[in-house]
Amino acid sequence: MTAQQHPAPIEGTHLFDGIAAAKGFELNAMCYSFNEAANRAAFLADEDAYCARFNLTSDQREAVAKRDVLGMIAAGGNIYYLAKLAGIFGLNVQDVGALQTGKSVPEFKQFLLDQAQQIKQLEATHG
Amino acid sequence: MAEIVGAYFTSHVPAIGGAIHKGLQQDPYWKPFFDGFDKVHEWLAQVKPDVAIVFNNDHGLNFFLDKMPTFAVGAAHEYHNADEGWGLPLYKSFQGHTELSWHLIEHLVESEFDVTTCQKMLVDHALSIPFELAWPDVDAWPVKIVPFAINTVQHPLPSAKRCLALGRAVHEALKTWQGDERIVIIGTGGLSHQLDGERAGFINAEYDKFCLDNLSKDPDALTQHSIHEMVRLSGTQGVEILNWIAARGALGEAAASEIHRNYHIPISNTAAATLLLEPDALVGA
Numbered sequence: 406m407t408a409q410q411h412p413a414p415i416e417g418t419h420l421f422d423g424i425a426a427a428k429g430f431e432l433n434a435m436c437y438s439f440n441e442a443a444n445r446a447a448f449l450a451d452e453d454a455y456c457a458r459f460n461l462t463s464d465q466r467e468a469v470a471k472r473d474v475l476g477m478i479a480a481g482g483n484i485y486y487l488a489k490l491a492g493i494f495g496l497n498v499q500d501v502g503a504l505q506t507g508k509s510v511p512e513f514k515q516f517l518l519d520q521a522q523q524i525k526q527l528e529a530t531h532g
Numbered sequence: 533m534a535e536i537v538g539a540y541f542t543s544h545v546p547a548i549g550g551a552i553h554k555g556l557q558q559d560p561y562w563k564p565f566f567d568g569f570d571k572v573h574e575w576l577a578q579v580k581p582d583v584a585i586v587f588n589n590d591h592g593l594n595f596f597l598d599k600m601p602t603f604a605v606g607a608a609h610e611y612h613n614a615d616e617g618w619g620l621p622l623y624k625s626f627q628g629h630t631e632l633s634w635h636l637i638e639h640l641v642e643s644e645f646d647v648t649t650c651q652k653m654l655v656d657h658a659l660s661i662p663f664e665l666a667w668p669d670v671d672a673w674p675v676k677i678v679p680f681a682i683n684t685v686q687h688p689l690p691s692a693k694r695c696l697a698l699g700r701a702v703h704e705a706l707k708t709w710q711g712d713e714r715i716v717i718i719g720t721g722g723l724s725h726q727l728d729g730e731r732a733g734f735i736n737a738e739y740d741k742f743c744l745d746n747l748s749k750d751p752d753a754l755t756q757h758s759i760h761e762m763v764r765l766s767g768t769q770g771v772e773i774l775n776w777i778a779a780r781g782a783l784g785e786a787a788a789s790e791i792h793r794n795y796h797i798p799i800s801n802t803a804a805a806t807l808l809l810e811p812d813a814l815v816g817a
């Protein structure tokens with residue numbers, strides 16, 4: 406195996422590849438179903454029964470029960486589908502970012518705002 | 533003879549749609565982003581396109597993991613938005629240009645781009661928001677569309693080199709199109725952002741600048757990075773730059789001029805950018 410086939414991992418980053426897609430199929434299928442309002446209502450009415458319908462693995466079911474985003478990703482969840490689940494709980498991408506980075510939501514939002522400094526730094530470097 | 537009037541690129545963060553809906557364009561958080569569209573409106577009023585070829589990516593509305601095409605081309609009479617899971621108001625529908633879709637498909641497959649063809653295709657915020665930004669006050673879109681959906685969800689993703697080549701093949705196909713339309717090329721998404729993982733919130737202004745600086749004069753420079761390297765540099769969702777690269781290809785191999793750029797950090801979790809390019813020579817298709 407060459408270095409090219411296995412490039413260095415990217416810190417804090419989980420590529421959604423075929424292995425993840427296979428592992429996460431059931432969880433992502435459930436999240437995809439949330440495109441329909443009736444399915445979102447059914448999930449809220451009886452979360453256990455709804456998860457059972459999609460045959461979530463025990464890891465997936467546990468991560469959903471705990472609202473553990475990193476756990477869902479480890480269990481093969483893809484963020485585009487998970488965002489639909491997050492929406493059911495009224496969470497947006499800053500809330501989800503905060504949950505994954507151990508920051509509070511205001512801290513995560515400030516972290517995003519602070520990155521505007523990158524523009525000033527670039528202007529200083531490139532003139 | 534059809535004419536390619538230029539290319540329009542913009543980020544498509546879902547929250548932009550919310551801001552439009554709530555009329556927050558002048559709100560201090562949103563103003564630096566929305567102010568970048570005055571020039572876009574002026575330019576579109578001047579070049580008056582009637583067809584748009586749009587490179588974007590589906591976010592789990594039309595495609596699921598059961599079938600995930602690398603390159604999908606719409607060949608529908610109409611394209612509708614639908615609930616993406618958040619119960620938001622639906623965006624306006626689009627009219628397709630089916631004859632042009634099939635012309636492009638014929639040429640692409642002949643050129644060994646084995647695309648997936650879609651006579652039905654739901655379109656999500658990635659297509660609707662750039663149109664809402666470009667034509668904010670219309671009841672119906674002034675252009676017919678041919679949408680391309682590039683897989684940016686499930687790896688392996690197509691390389692930047694392949695996306696540029698796809699766009700260039702579209703450009704070649706337009707040269708033999710007999711219509712007299714005025715065609716605008718649109719690329720949507722990006723720039724650097726990452727929604728998932730412990731690195732969520734990652735933004736890289738330096739890589740974004742590299743992309744923006746090179747798209748006009750040297751788009752091949754963007755093909756030097758592997759997908760893995762692009763994820764490292766631009767974030768897991770920053771790979772949506774592939775849509776921009778394909779769109780740049782469709783503008784043709786010749787150099788283009790940047791006539792407008794806006795770059796702002798942050799919009800939601802994203803470094804947001806808007807760009808207009810015009811071909812240096814009039815491009816008769």
Ligand SMILES: [Fe+2]
Binds near residue numbers: 544721722
């Ligand atoms: Fe996107």
